[in-house]
Amino acid sequence: MKDENYTFQIGPIRPPNEGGERSLLLRTTRNCSWNRCVFCPFYDGKNFQIREVEEVKNDIDSIKKIKDILTDGSKEVNKVPYNCLSVVSGWMKSGERTVFLQDSNSLIMPTDELVEILEYLKSSFPSIERITSYARSDTIVRKKVSELKKIRDAGLTRLHVGLESGDDEVLKLVEKGVTAEQHIDGGKKAKEAGFELSEYVMPGLGGKRFSKDHALNTAKVLNQIDPDYIRVRPLYVYPGSDIYKMIEQGEFQVNSPHERLEEIKIIVDELDVDSKLCFDHSWNSWRNKEGALLFDMDYEGYRLPAEKSRILKLVEEGLEVDGSRHQGPLF
Numbered sequence: 001m002k003d004e005n006y007t008f009q010i011g012p013i014r015p016p017n018e019g020g021e022r023s024l025l026l027r028t029t030r031n032c033s034w035n036r037c038v039f040c041p042f043y044d045g046k047n048f049q050i051r052e053v054e055e056v057k058n059d060i061d062s063i064k065k066i067k068d069i070l071t072d073g074s075k076e077v078n079k080v081p082y083n084c085l086s087v088v089s090g091w092m093k094s095g096e097r098t099v100f101l102q103d104s105n106s107l108i109m110p111t112d113e114l115v116e117i118l119e120y121l122k123s124s125f126p127s128i129e130r131i132t133s134y135a136r137s138d139t140i141v142r143k144k145v146s147e148l149k150k151i152r153d154a155g156l157t158r159l160h161v162g163l164e165s166g167d168d169e170v171l172k173l174v175e176k177g178v179t180a181e182q183h184i185d186g187g188k189k190a191k192e193a194g195f196e197l198s199e200y201v202m203p204g205l206g207g208k209r210f211s212k213d214h215a216l217n218t219a220k221v222l223n224q225i226d227p228d229y230i231r232v233r234p235l236y237v238y239p240g241s242d243i244y245k246m247i248e249q250g251e252f253q254v255n256s257p258h259e260r261l262e263e264i265k266i267i268v269d270e271l272d273v274d275s276k277l278c279f280d281h282s283w284n285s286w287r288n289k290e291g292a293l294l295f296d297m298d299y300e301g302y303r304l305p306a307e308k309s310r311i312l313k314l315v316e317e318g319l320e321v322d323g324s325r326h327q328g329p330l331f
């Protein structure tokens with residue numbers, strides 16, 4: 001048998017919880033359909049591509065073969081590339097329950113093609129309980145609710161959306177390519193179709209100039225959507241990224257650890273949602289008075305509204321800690 005039978009494509013990123021839960025990674029598209037957000041370096045210079053259904057099905061077949069040789073203890077295992085082996089063995093150890101579709105916007109696939117892949121995936125691995133994907137709000141808006149329901153019924157159950165901000169000035173500044181209204185419409189539509197919805201918010205994305213409006217309007221948009229999960233992923237400035245150049249040219253002033261905590265304080269104060277607020281990304285590196293992580297790095301997070309005052313107390317504690325002690329790649 002040839003080596004390529006034991007190979008499948010793996011994209012560069014997935015949400016933190018999909019890594020922690022050792023989700024199987026299945027690439028349905030390559031790179032990003034938008035690729036212009038100034039803070040995001042992941043697909044720089046790479047063309048977007050929707051993969052052929054047959055190509056993705058071949059990947060599913062390869063995953064099945066890798067799973068079989070791992071189960072049998074066959075020497076063929078030596079022919080499996082390390083990254084594929086690692087993904088499949090991690091997934092097997094975690095119970096083969098969850099799958100994440102890569103890359104950045106699988107929902108952009110023609111509905112029937114995505115449904116065909118989901119059905120093939122589920123019939124190949126009946127143990128699968130949850131399939132998730134990144135999705136852009138403007139893509140969700142463009143799909144009919146009936147199409148979204150068809151995709152949901154075929155097994156894609158959770159969408160991870162990069163809201164980043166609910167402020168139109170900030171969204172324009174960072175070239176998100178989506179308005180606050182589109183975020184609201186997309187979020188509501190996803191929920192109407194029955195998806196579990198994770199919305200990512202990015203403290204620091206408005207810099208010093210838009211800090212307060214960024215926080216207030218992000219809370220407003222989240223209140224309209226009422227997502228299942230709100231996941232906090234602070235701005236990280238990658239050297240060489242467009243936002244890095246904006247900083248060098250004096251067009252963007254990075255705010256301090258305390259200023260970002262003030263944003264979280266405003267957002268949490270203003271939120272009127274029935275959601276879980278998660279600090280499950282390693283860039284949430286604020287410290288408490290003992291020097292440990294300020295927020296629990298938990299995939300299920302804090303419950304809102306029940307734990308609102310607990311989160312606000314933690315924010316106050318973080319604000320009392322000297323700014324230089326908030327370690328990590330953030331600042």
Ligand code: SF4
Nearest residue numbers: 032035036037040104
């Ligand atoms: S849409 Fe997502 S993946 Fe694409 S450039 Fe923006 S942040 Fe990066």
